[in-house]
Amino acid sequence: MSSQHTTVGWARAFIAALAATTADPAIWDQGQRLLATGPAGPLNVNQGFATSKFPLPEGRVARPRLVVDELSAGEWERIETTIAARPDAVAVAGTAAISDQLADPTHTAGIPLIPGPQDITHTCTCTPTTTDTPCAHTVAVGFLLAERLRTAPAPLFTLRGRAHHHLKKRLRVPPAPAGLRGAALPAPTSLTPATPASRPAIPAQSTKRVVPIPEPADLDLDGLRPVLTGPLAPPPAPLPDIPAMGTLTADAAHRAGLLLDTNELPVCPDVGSDLARLVALPHGAPLRQATMDYLGLDLVGMGHLSLAYAYGGPAGATTYLKPLTVDHDILARAQAAIQPLRPAPMATVECENNRLTDHAAGIQLRYGPDGRWYPYRARYGLWQPADGPSADPARAYRAARTTARPHRRTR
Known part of the structure; x- marks a missing residue:
């Protein structure tokens, strides 16, 4: 040969x-x-x-x-x-x-x-x-x-x-050092707040006997001395450290406020999307590097994850982080829907997992767990999330093409 x-x-x-x-x-x-x-x-x-x-x-x-x-x-x-x-x-x-x-x-x-x-x-x-x-x-x-x-x-x-x-x-991508390749990552107990699915259900009406509130006792407030006279000792392993506990407390308060205001909470399909939600908030920003380490992302990848969450919420983050398995008929119908919009209709469209890739146009559509198609554009050899997810694959494809057009300068 x-x-x-x-x-x-x-x-x-x-x-x-x-x-x-x-x-x-x-x-x-x-x-x-x-x-x-x-x-x-x-x-x-x-x-x-x-x-x-x-x-x-x-x-x-x-x-x-x-x-x-x-x-x-x-x-x-x-x-x-x-x-x-x-x-x-x-x-x-x-x-x-x-x-x-x-x-x-x-x-x-x-x-x-x-x-x-x-x-x-x-x-x-x-x-x-x-x-x-x-x-x-x-x-x-x-x-x-x-x-x-x-x-x-x-x-x-x-x-x-x-x-x-x-x-x-x-x-x-250069290979990882031998000591780090394949190393197991610890469970993110200090980063992941409790999800709604893990909360015990509160019965609508309690059947227990109501105990009357006792009369207030007389307390000597003048003679009280503060118990905490110095900084707290670090919590013993495997408990989260004090800054992580502060973040979890702030996040719990944030979620409680959302629940009171809207009566609903964002549903995160997995740990990665929950971390994307957390670091997008002011109290979670300090955990950005820890999130990158846990998810194995570099600075560019973390920026793309932030974009994916900003454009599509938790489902958008999940769609960015990992490929999903979908029925081929879903991909076939989406491919037929975008065919009239493709600038090079005879070029190959690759179908893999939940992704349709039109390399000739530099556009990729990813099917998310919420039934929407998420548009991506090829930037410097990497697929970057674009705004405009939609249940209609043709609309998501148009959004990706619109993102690729150069903006006109205004005088």
Whole structure:
């Protein structure tokens, strides 16, 4: 294999694997003619499959799907570790132009990134019954995918179960010191205030006998002496320290005031979103560094978390901090909704976990636990939260595009 950093080899290797799954030469020829003579919908590459659509007689639509076996998390870890150990790792895999060298399993821990014939399955809606037999539509999808790989093999990473940006991020961030890698973090008992779900329910009406308040006793207030004659000793472990207790007390008072004023409290889905809520308040600001350490965020990441909370509240913070698992139909409907708005409609939209990524437009939408889509923009190689979350993915996409427009200067 050539040592040059080209991409044509990816397409050739995939076509060879696709041809081995199609025993009938007539089906192969029909797939080629279908692309040459008939309109095809956009190619969508997702984790585990690639799909498109083709018109059929009587107004029907064929929806072929080329299903590819995904690599396991352990296999991906071995692949990324092998690539990261190369002195030219950034050059061959850390940019958009991925080298043909990685199409050779000897450069990826012996694990082939390009699927073999045994890893590929054909399904299509052009026939009344579901079979695994190749048809002209699924072969045409394979041709579309090979053409995409000829110039941008990164979608193959998504197809095999892990988007290319995971590897790029790993190559961009230096490894943590050996003593800190994998170290368990302590539970944030000193930072996390009690949530409404942990409060005992208060009965509407007590059945206990009411005890009358006793008469006030006569106290000698003149002879009293203050008990506290010096600073308090630090609380014993594992109790929080005195400043943390002060923060928890102030936060409890703040939450009590919200409950009295609005009769409701913000619901935080997890610890990370509760910390984002806490440090956004004046009494929680001193815990900003402790929050960064606990969540493993740098200064930029903490700034993005603050933006995510400002734009979307606790759900926005949760959506920023971790990927969520959602039904593929939700992603498919959202992808169809944003398709008319995309500046490059033929470019690939990556679907991973709860995220739709339009790299050509520099826009990402993330589906949050509150059923809203959160827009993100690519800033300096990082995804930054943008304002305008919405239950309508098209509206969230428009908000991201509006954020990207330069502001006009006023005279």
